[in-house]
Amino acid sequence: MEGWAHHLIVAPVVLPLVAGALLAVYDERRQFLKGLINLISTLATLYVSVVLLQAADTVGTSVYLVGNWPAAFGIVLVLDRLSALMLVLTAVLGSAALIFSLGRWHTAGAHFHTLFQFLLMGVNGAFLTGDLFNLFVFFEVLLAASYGLLLHGSGPRRVQASLHYIVVNLTGAFFFLVGVSLIYGVTGTLNMADLAIRIPALPADDRMLLEAGAAIVGIAFLVKAAMWPLGFWLLSAYPAAAAPVAAVFAVLSKVGIYVLLRLCPLLFGAPAGESAGYGSTVLLVGGLITIAYGIAGVLAAQALTRIAAFSLLVSSGTLLAAIGLSDAEVTGAALLYLVGSTLAIGAFFLLIELIERGQNPGADLIAVTAEAFGDEDDAQGEVEVGSSFPGTLAVLGACFAGCALMLIGLPPLSGFIAKLALLAALFEGVATAPAASWPVANWIFIGLLVLSGLAALLTLSRVGIRTFWAPVDAVVPRILVVEVVPVIFLLLLTLVLSVQGGPVMRYMQDTARAVHAPSSYVEGVLAAPRVPAPTMEVGR
Amino acid sequence: MELVLAISIGILAGSGVWLLLRPRTYQVIIGLSLCSYAVNLFIFSMGRLRSGAPPILTSQTGSLADYADPVPQALVLTAIVIGFATTALFLVVLLASRGLTATDHVDGQEQ
Known part of the structure; x- marks a missing residue:
């Protein structure tokens, strides 16, 4: 990236920062103006992210020295395929959630737009930074914004969920520090690329301390990614959040995944000597248990929001296990799965709010008892076929079917391709595994992946029938166009992902290969040229 | 000095964790504060303990062994600010929870 375009790398951080600060100036009576500023900033971030994605695909790693200090000393922002992909994913989901919120949710509490922009800033910064402590700062920025957003709309349930969420994340921050x-x-450095060089040269005595440090940092990321024993906070926090907030939070849990995906091959890849592959077994086993727990939860959950939260756990578990296998083919497929499942779960959270708007709060409970004790109102509950089927419900039903196809992993949406690629890579791993390795994990992973699809199929068809085909009382929810369009947009995007499967998969494979062979990343960062100082006459 | 620092970090972290696991929100917030003190001291100690050594080079020549490491000090400053801000935010949520549920139990209801 040359010339002014090089400065675009910092735009995904600066743009939301400036917009958020600007939004804080206006008071809540200027809702239209605030919404407009937020929308412009978010869409601009989306545009910049797409430009960066194209640049990253052609150039590879590009580095932005924020203070013009050499990379190992100053703060660096690093753009490569992986971070560009995550930036685009965040911006897409953020735009959809924002447009959804403009329907009614943004007025449910103060400072929604400001916090939204700061959240984007934190997430984008975490994806771009090449420095561990800087990562902590961006983590805290996004967490602070997420505390505020989780409280958006207030009410006892959200305050309660926030209380737990804040304590868990503050404790996670201590682990991080x-x-x-x-x-x-x-090691004497916090720059990720510099770390990758210094770790192989560490003396054996220090290696244990380093591994302890890495494990403790890993806990902070695993809390964020909600691995099994560390992820229970997610189940109370995400369902309590307002719909657009929950949709953005779907990408928040991917921040932890991203960091693990970045750091594991970089710090503990093949060159790390004795430390190579450190922690990958924990990720693999933890990921598999998380999938199993998520499957059980998906089957058992009654409320739609809880189904979505458990689906998120399944998605997290799948990705963690894929990272734990540390195989470029698996990672490539997992990246496609990451994008697809995040979009789908984001859309699902938005859709759930639209569906449940039509139901009274007790409807779930009634439905549960109805299922437990058998339907007594079969005779009177006949739905008039055809004529009076309302258009709103048809659209909602179609969107629900789309989300279900994605979560189950059925064609034609990209969930199918992602799962197929993941399964193919796993089978290949089994076939080419050397005798000494442990292909049992591959088999368990394959089994759980298939089971997770089955669980989603069972639960979502049960819920779909209960919601759309056999309503207790058919109240048509009042829905604005601006609220249903983002859901359709996200689902269409997953369709595009599968129609454009070839180029998309090619990009994912390139990304995975670059992640697993980080030498170009390391060299790119450490050899980043400084901007020459303006020429001055030093004649004294 | 090492022993004193290590013991104080241990006591702060231990008390902090114990309070963190208590059911009252006030105990939790004090526990969080104690934990953050322990963590801050820990970060500081990672720059190696040294008394009377400046963190900034005073002359162009000189051995690095005579200076204290400035990076952990900068990290501690950042961590203090961030920890302080998030604890303040937690305090607000704590008060909101107290107001909404009329109890200071972390689950919003007595067991």
Whole structure:
């Protein structure tokens, strides 16, 4: 990236920062103006992210030295295929959630737009930064914004969920700090690329401390990614959040996944000597247990929001296990799965609010008892076929079917391709596994992946029938166009992902290969040229 | 000095974790504060303990062994600010929870 375009790398951080600060100036009576500023900023971020994605695809790694200090000393922003992909995903989901919120949700509390922009800033910064402590700062920015957003709309349930969410994440931040400082104490650097160079040269005595530090930092990311014993907070927090907030939060849990995907091959790849592959077994086993737990939850859950939250756990578990396998083919397929499942779950959270708007709060409970004790109102509950089927319900039903196809992994949407690619890569791993390795994990992974589709199929068809075909009382929810369009947009995007499967998969494979062979990343960062100082006459 | 620092970090972290696991929101917030003190001291200690050594080079020549490491000090400053801000935010949520549920139990209801 040359010339002014090089400065675009910093735009996904600066743009939301400026917009968020600007939005804080206006008071809540200027809702239209605030919505407009937020929309412009978010769409601009989306545009910049797409430009960056194209640049990353042609150039590879490009580095932005924020203070013009050499990379190992100053703060660096690094753009490569992986971070560009995550930027676009965030911006797409953010735009959809924002447009959805403009229907009614943005007026449900104060400072929605400001917090939304700061959240985008934190997430984008976490994806771009090439420095561990800087990552902590961006983590805290996005967490602080997410605390505010989770409280958006208020009410006892949200306050309660926020209380737990804040305590869990603050404790996670302590782990982060302890781990980062341990790593610094041992290696003397916090720059990720520099770390990758210094770790192989560490003396054996320090290696244990480094691994302890890495494990402690890893806990912070696993909390965010909601791995099985660390992820229970997600189940109370996400269903309590307002719909557009929950949709953006779908990408929030992917921040932890992203960091693990970035750091594991970079710090503990093949060159790391004795530390190579450190922690991958934990990720693999933890991921598999998370999938199993998610499957059980999906089957057991009654409320739609809880089904979505458990689907998120399944998605997290799948990705963690895929990272744990540390195989470029698997990672490539997992990246496609990451994009597709995040879009689908985001759309699902938005859709759930639209569906449940029509139901009274007790409807779920009634439906549960109806299922448990057998339907007594079969005779009177006949739905008039055809003529009076309302258009709104048809659209909602179609969107629900789309989300279900994605979560189950059926064609024609991209969930199918992602799962197929993942299964193919796993089978290939089994076939080419050397005798000493452990292909049992591949088989368990394959089994759980198939089971997770089956669980989603069972639950979503049950819920779909209950919601759309056999309503207790058919109240048609009042829905604005602006609220249903983002859902359709996200689902169409997953369709595009599968129609354009070839180029998309090619990009994912390139990304995975670059992630697993980080030498170009390391060299790119450490050899990043500084901007020459303006020429001055030094004649004294 | 190492022993004193290590013991104080241990006591702060231990008390913090114990309070963090208590059911009252006030105990939790004090526990969080204690934990953050322990963590801040820990970060500081990762720059190696040294007394009377400046963190900034005073002359162009000189051995790095005579200076304290400035990076952990900068990290501690950042961590203090962020920890302080998030604890303040937690305090607000705590008060909101107290107001909405009329109890200071972390689950919003007595067991």
